[in-house]
Amino acid sequence: MSNECAHARIAIGGEPHAIPPEVTAHLATCAACRQFHAETLSLDGRLRAALELPLSNFRKAAPAPARRFAMAASVALALLVGGSFWLFRPQSALADEIVEHVEHEPDSWLSREPVSPDALASVLEKAGVRYDTRFPVTYASPCPFRGHIVPHMVVQTDHGPLTVMVLEHVKSDAEGVFTEGEYRGIVLPAGSGSIAVVARKGQEFDGDLKGVLEGVR
Amino acid sequence: MNPRPRGTTAGAPFARLLEMLRPDLVRFAFWLARDRAVAEDVVQETLIRAWKSREELKDQAAARPWLFTIIRREHARLYERKRLPTVDVETVEALGDPALASDGDAGLEDLRRAIMQLPDEYREPLVLQVLGGFTTGEIAADLGLTQAAVLTRLFRARNRLRVIYGLQAAEDAE
Numbered sequence: 001m002s003n004e005c006a007h008a009r010i011a012i013g014g015e016p017h018a019i020p021p022e023v024t025a026h027l028a029t030c031a032a033c034r035q036f037h038a039e040t041l042s043l044d045g046r047l048r049a050a051l052e053l054p055l056s057n058f059r060k061a062a063p064a065p066a067r068r069f070a071m072a073a074s075v076a077l078a079l080l081v082g083g084s085f086w087l088f089r090p091q092s093a094l095a096d097e098i099v100e101h102v103e104h105e106p107d108s109w110l111s112r113e114p115v116s117p118d119a120l121a122s123v124l125e126k127a128g129v130r131y132d133t134r135f136p137v138t139y140a141s142p143c144p145f146r147g148h149i150v151p152h153m154v155v156q157t158d159h160g161p162l163t164v165m166v167l168e169h170v171k172s173d174a175e176g177v178f179t180e181g182e183y184r185g186i187v188l189p190a191g192s193g194s195i196a197v198v199a200r201k202g203q204e205f206d207g208d209l210k211g212v213l214e215g216v217r
Numbered sequence: 218m219n220p221r222p223r224g225t226t227a228g229a230p231f232a233r234l235l236e237m238l239r240p241d242l243v244r245f246a247f248w249l250a251r252d253r254a255v256a257e258d259v260v261q262e263t264l265i266r267a268w269k270s271r272e273e274l275k276d277q278a279a280a281r282p283w284l285f286t287i288i289r290r291e292h293a294r295l296y297e298r299k300r301l302p303t304v305d306v307e308t309v310e311a312l313g314d315p316a317l318a319s320d321g322d323a324g325l326e327d328l329r330r331a332i333m334q335l336p337d338e339y340r341e342p343l344v345l346q347v348l349g350g351f352t353t354g355e356i357a358a359d360l361g362l363t364q365a366a367v368l369t370r371l372f373r374a375r376n377r378l379r380v381i382y383g384l385q386a387a388e389d390a391e
Contacts, residue, residue, distance in 0.1 A: 001388055006388065009372070009387045009388075010368060010369060010372045011368065012372075013371060013372030013373075013375045013376055013387065014353060014367070014368030014369065014371040014372045015346070015352075015353050015368065015371065016375075018352070036387065039379070039384050040375060040379075043375060043378065043379060043382050043384065044347065044375075046324070046325065046328055046382060047328070047332075047343075047347050047375075047378065048347050048348070049325060050325050050328040050329045050332060051244065051248065051332070051344060051347055051348040052244060052348070053244050053247065053316055053317070053329070054318075054319075055240050055243060055244075057315050057316045057317070057318050058243065058247075058253050058256075058257075058316055096239070096240055097240075100240065146320060169320070180236070181233055181236055181237075
């Protein structure tokens with residue numbers, strides 16, 4: 001391997017997304033280094049995916065050797081911020097992920113036009129899920145969530161829009177209520193998995209849950 | 218009433234910002250500590266320190282690298298203060314830590330295990346770059362290294378992972 005190639009590979013391996021001009025010039029003349037660059041970019045895509053650990057995994061049988069330290073820190077903060085609750089809410093990786101997902105699709109709550117039955121059926125088919133609610137569905141998208149495609153829907157109730165995600169692959173033994181930022185939600189056991197319902201904080205939806213759950217077939 | 222000075226960080230938006238960034242803080246702390254409980258503690262301590270120092274953050278766009286830097290320091294400080302034993306990677310691997318699990322993607326899980334087994338001096342800059350979005354110059358400044366040293370470490374980290382990914386490793390005089 002030439003010195004130029006060796007230099008190029010260190011530069012590519014060091015920062016594949018920002019290679020210096022002389023390496024770019026070298027790539028134009030060296031097929032082997034071009035291939036190395038393409039491979040490294042591909043590896044980096046996998047690397048990112050690998051590093052972005054699902055936070056749900058953190059809830060699985062985590063040992064807690066330093067738990068007392070964490071509690072002391074929490075108490076210190078309570079004194080410090082006096083009433084700010086954000087640090088003391090129950091750890092809920094699933095809630096984090098659900099809200100994060102909802103926040104990534106802010107337009108989903110804007111639509112008021114019902115989704116056509118065909119479009120809804122297509123989304124449900126892609127997710128391999130059956131759902132038939134009495135509420136008008138004004139948004140439906142097949143979304144990746146924890147390695148599966150799930151139907152992300154918005155239904156219109158008398159109290160306002162509700163995001164509904166049918167999580168067939170997320171087993172839930174008991175209902176869990178959560179408040180995250182501007183959102184309030186609940187994860188309920190449904191069928192062999194669960195269903196997540198999210199509303200804007202302050203919006204009542206307890207009375208609508210029965211109707212939402214009825215949709216799960 | 219005195220208006221809030223421009224550029225300072227008000228409590229509620231800052232709390233929301235921390236909430237938004239928290240998942241990546243937990244991930245970064247985990248990749249540093251390779252232990253979930255320690256990672257959670259480091260993040261807790263980081264959030265407390267960030268809250269106390271929130272007036273120092275003049276630009277919210279800089280919050281992410283700022284918090285990552287605090288994580289690094291808190292991680293180092295925790296080990297100094299608590300004299301925690303370092304994590305034995307072989308033990309972590311043998312336990313099959315669920316944090317590394319991936320639904321149906323064995324390749325991704327293998328890659329995670331390979332990252333876990335990278336030496337600290339390779340893993341840390343790699344995570345800062347790929348997960349934290351730091352440039353090599355920023356990593357060099359943060360770790361007190363030359364930029365050339367950082368580039369070499371990143372090259373070697375990726376070179377080791379290439380094999381796991383089924384690629385041929387580049388020649389290296391390591």
